[in-house]
Amino acid sequence: MPTLAQIMMGNPVVSAVYERVWRPVFTRLFSFGGPGTAEYDRAFTAYLARSGDRQILDVACGPGLYTRRLAENLTGDGRVIGIDFSKAMLDRAARGPHPRTAYVRGDAHRLPFPDDSFDTVTCFAALYLIPDPLPVVDELVRVTRPGGEIAIFTSVETQFSKLHTVQAIGAITGYHFFKPHEIPDRLHRAGIARVEQAIVDQGQFVLAHKDQG
Numbered sequence: 001m002p003t004l005a006q007i008m009m010g011n012p013v014v015s016a017v018y019e020r021v022w023r024p025v026f027t028r029l030f031s032f033g034g035p036g037t038a039e040y041d042r043a044f045t046a047y048l049a050r051s052g053d054r055q056i057l058d059v060a061c062g063p064g065l066y067t068r069r070l071a072e073n074l075t076g077d078g079r080v081i082g083i084d085f086s087k088a089m090l091d092r093a094a095r096g097p098h099p100r101t102a103y104v105r106g107d108a109h110r111l112p113f114p115d116d117s118f119d120t121v122t123c124f125a126a127l128y129l130i131p132d133p134l135p136v137v138d139e140l141v142r143v144t145r146p147g148g149e150i151a152i153f154t155s156v157e158t159q160f161s162k163l164h165t166v167q168a169i170g171a172i173t174g175y176h177f178f179k180p181h182e183i184p185d186r187l188h189r190a191g192i193a194r195v196e197q198a199i200v201d202q203g204q205f206v207l208a209h210k211d212q213g
C-alpha cells in the first residue's frame with residue numbers, strides 16, 4: 001500500500017506547487033526556518049552543475065528542478081536524464097524542457113540503465129520517502145561509472161527527530177529518518193571507499209566517489 005508521502009508525490013496539485021512552494025518551504029524546515037540547508041544546497045548543486053561533457057542521472061527528479069539546474073553548464077554531448085515514477089511530476093518536468101535534459105518514468109529500485117553509465121548520479125529529497133531505500137543506494141552506485149560520483153540529500157536522525165511526536169508524524173506519512181551512519185555504511189558496503197558526509201541541521205548531504213577501478 002502506498003504511503004501518504006507517495007500519494008502526495010503522485011498528486012497533480014502537489015506537483016504543480018512543488019517547485020515554487022513545497023520544496024523551498026520544506027528545505028527551510030530542515031533548518032527550522034533558518035538558511036543553513038538552503039545555503040548548503042546551493043553550494044552543493046553549484047559544484048555538481050559544473051561545466052563539462054558529462055552524463056548525469058537525477059534519480060527521483062520530481063518536476064525536474066535539479067535536472068535542469070544540473071544541465072545548465074554542460075558542454076559537448078553532456079546530458080541529464082531525470083527519472084521518477086510519478087506521472088504528475090514528470091508532466092510538470094515536461095513543461096520546462098531544456099535541450100540537454102530528458103525524462104524517463106521508472107522505479108529507482110530498478111534503474112533501466114547498464115552498470116557504470118553515468119559520471120554523476122544524484123538523488124535529492126527522495127530516499128526518506130521510499131519505503132525500502134537502501135537498495136536504491138546500491139542502484140545509484142551500480143549505474144555510476146568508475147571515477148564518477150554519487151550525490152545524495154536526505155534526512156538524518158537527530159535529537160529532534162527522535163521526539164515521539166516527530167517519530168509519530170514520520171510513521172503516519174511514511175517519512176524515514178536515517179541514522180547518521182546508515183547511508184555512508186551502505187555506500188561502503190556497495191564498494192565505495194571515499195564518502196564525504198555533511199550533516200546540516202535535520203538533513204545530510206553525501207558525496208561519494210566511485211574508485212577508478
Ligand SMILES: C[S@@+](CC[C@H](N)C(=O)[O-])C[C@H]1O[C@@H](n2cnc3c(N)ncnc32)[C@H](O)[C@@H]1O
Pocket residue numbers: 009010023059060061062063065066083084085086089106107108109123124125126129130
Ligand atoms: C520530494 S520529491 C524530490 C524531487 C527532487 N529530487 C527534489 O530534490 O526536489 C520526491 C520524488 O521521489 C519520487 N519517488 C519516490 N519513490 C520513487 C521510486 N521508488 N522511484 C522513482 N521515483 C520515486 C516521487 O515521485 C517524487 O517525485
